[in-house]
Amino acid sequence: xxxxxxxxxxxxxxxxxxxxxxxxxxxxxxxxxxxxxxxxxxxxxxxxxxxxxxxxxxxxxxxxxxxxxxxxxxxxxxxxxxxxxxxxxxxxxxxxxxxxxxxxxxxxxxxxxx
Amino acid sequence: xxxxxxxxxxxxxxxxxxxxxxxxxxxxxxxxxxxxxxxxxxxxxxxxxxxxxxxxxxxxxxxxxxxxxxxxxxxxxxxxxxxxxxxxxxxxxxxxxxxxxxxxxxxxxx
Numbered sequence: 001x002x003x004x005x006x007x008x009x010x011x012x013x014x015x016x017x018x019x020x021x022x023x024x025x026x027x028x029x030x031x032x033x034x035x036x037x038x039x040x041x042x043x044x045x046x047x048x049x050x051x052x053x054x055x056x057x058x059x060x061x062x063x064x065x066x067x068x069x070x071x072x073x074x075x076x077x078x079x080x081x082x083x084x085x086x087x088x089x090x091x092x093x094x095x096x097x098x099x100x101x102x103x104x105x106x107x108x109x110x111x112x113x114x
Numbered sequence: 115x116x117x118x119x120x121x122x123x124x125x126x127x128x129x130x131x132x133x134x135x136x137x138x139x140x141x142x143x144x145x146x147x148x149x150x151x152x153x154x155x156x157x158x159x160x161x162x163x164x165x166x167x168x169x170x171x172x173x174x175x176x177x178x179x180x181x182x183x184x185x186x187x188x189x190x191x192x193x194x195x196x197x198x199x200x201x202x203x204x205x206x207x208x209x210x211x212x213x214x215x216x217x218x219x220x221x222x223x224x
Contacts, residue, residue, distance in 0.1 A: 004156075031210065043157070043202065043214040056211065091156050098210040100145055100164075105156025 002026075004106035006092050012112045018080040021109045024073055025094030033103060034067055034077050035091040043091070049075065050098050061086075082113045117141075118205055118215035126221045127193055135188045135218045137203035144206040146179055146186045151200040193222045 005024040013019055025032050034046040047057045052069045060067070064083070069075040079086055089108045095101040121136045137146070145164045149157035161170050163179035163186065170177045174197075176189040186203055200219050204212035 042216050045211060045213075048210055050210070093156065100162055100206070102159050102162075103212075105158070107154065108156055 004092055004094055004104055006090075006106035006109050008109060009107060010110045010112075012114065013082055014114050015083055016081045017113075018078065019082045019086075019111060019113075021077040021090050021092075021111070023075045023077070023092030023106060025075070025092070026104055027073065029094035029096050029104075030072075031095045031098050031101070031103075032069060032075050033093040033095075034075070035093065035105075036088045037091060037108070038088045046077070046090075048098075055098075079111075082111075084113045087111055087113050118203055118213055120201075120203060120215040120218045122218060123216065124219050124221075126223065129194055129222055129224050130192050131222075133190050133193055133220070135190075135201055135220070137186045137188075137215050139184050139205060141205070142183050144183075146183070146206065147204045147212060148177055148186070148188055149202040149204065151202060152198075157200075157202055190220075193220075195222045195224050198222050 007022045030051050032049040035043050036046055037043045046059045047067045048055050049069045065079055067077045089110050091105050091108045093103040093105040095103045118139050145162055147162045148160045150160055151157040161177045166181045166183045168179045174191045178187050198221050200217050202217050203215040207213050
């Protein structure tokens with residue numbers, strides 16, 4: 001299995017630009033998570049999908065952030081407009097079901113907003 | 115939101131030494147997980163502990179969940195350079211939601 005696939009691996013953009021991060025979960029997994037990791041705040045859950053439906057988006061920082069999961073094999077996290085404080089590594093993870101199933105993390109997207 | 119504090123933050127040791135990493139909270143968790151993360155990669159799950167007082171072993175790694183399910187420890191025996199990485203604990207806050215700790219960055223020198 002290819003594991004969780006994220007693209008791009010690195011993104012550098014200027015403040016005010018729109019950024020779209022992409023994730024392909026492991027085939028057959030019903031749960032998908034988006035996390036953000038920074039030195040200051042560690043690893044934070046942004047949003048959780050179950051069976052393509054957003055269940056908990058309480059971790060999304062503000063309205064500039066949005067996430068979609070149009071089908072079981074694809075999800076996007078969009079930031080519009082981007083700000084320098086959004087610079088972080090963004091991880092996507094998937095698990096077979098919700099609960100205590102193992103979450104498999106992708107390699108992450110390192111975002112730098114200038 | 116519950117907080118998970120890990121200590122130490124940084125640890126640099128020689129190959130062959132033993133070490134213990136701690137994960138503490140004032141809140142009770144239903145379960146607790148430990149992950150290892152290497153540079154440029156996502157975290158990889160090492161273990162999940164569920165019962166207070168539970169001890170799990172994974173080769174040279176020993177994980178313990180506190181009796182009150184508020185804290186946990188990770189002990190590594192005879193550390194090796196391959197153990198180098200960021201160790202994260204994560205407490206279960208809900209049926210799917212895990213709160214991650216502040217992390218311990220371990221470096222094992224050959």
